[in-house]
């Protein structure tokens with residue numbers, strides 16, 4: 001048994017939406033949700049097939065929280081460290097995502113699996129994607145992305161949709177007014193190309209990437225607005241903090257730059 005009450009609980013404040021994430025020794029405790037059982041089945045599958053870039057499931061504690069292993073390393077907190085914006089780390093993130101996808105592709109979800117709702121591709125799902133690879137949800141070790149955390153948004157999707165979500169945050173595909181100082185000098189077109197090359201993205205997916213990014217912006221805007229109202233909490237805080245306007249600006253920036261960016265992808 002884990003003696004949760006005897007060990008110090010250290011709040012982990014880096015995330016966006018989940019209240020009550022704490023570190024206890026070598027573990028993380030997080031509130032459960034309706035998708036937790038399905039996410040645990042996914043994480044157990046990743047462990048079984050030898051994917052080392054995700055937390056392991058330990059179980060549930062006596063307060064009903066999920067227990068995951070604490071992944072050693074650093075998440076790229078603001079202000080961003082220089083190593084988080086290099087081409088090397090972008091390429092390493094692409095190979096990490098590819099390894100995750102290849103491991104996830106053989107996962108057969110349990111009957112009646114429940115996944116978090118969110119925006120998605122219209123194409124038929126190919127696997128369970130992470131669907132939330134933000135700056136906070138990547139753990140770096142020695143300056144290199146080495147693990148994904150926070151699988152709350154995992155759901156059936158396409159490889160391309162997960163690539164698009166990752167590039168929204170890590171390209172990043174954003175209006176320059178919303179960028180961190182270190183990101184402002186980045187050349188986005190070549191970075192999209194670098195990521196797709198390192199991932200080994202199929203040519204037909206590269207051709208569809210930016211159209212799907214625009215579709216995703218529109219769908220994410222509505223999905224986030226709905227969650228801000230129906231779920232509240234961190235979603236409402238993000239919305240009140242301008243998340244919707246940032247999506248709108250990013251989409252307009254993409255529309256203005258799509259042809260130039262697309263030329264790097266084909």
Ligand SMILES: Nc1ncnc2c1ncn2[C@@H]1O[C@H](COP(=O)(O)OP(=O)(O)O)[C@@H](O)[C@H]1O
Pocket residue numbers: 012013014015016017018019021028030055068069070071072075136137139149150152
């Ligand atoms: N398994 C883990 N290993 C290491 N750090 C973690 C782990 N889970 C969460 N964290 C830390 O706590 C922060 C918030 O947790 P996260 O699960 O991402 O919550 P949120 O849903 O709010 O984004 C993360 O950004 C990270 O810094």
Ligand SMILES: [Mg+2]
Pocket residue numbers: 014015016136137149150
């Ligand atoms: Mg998070």
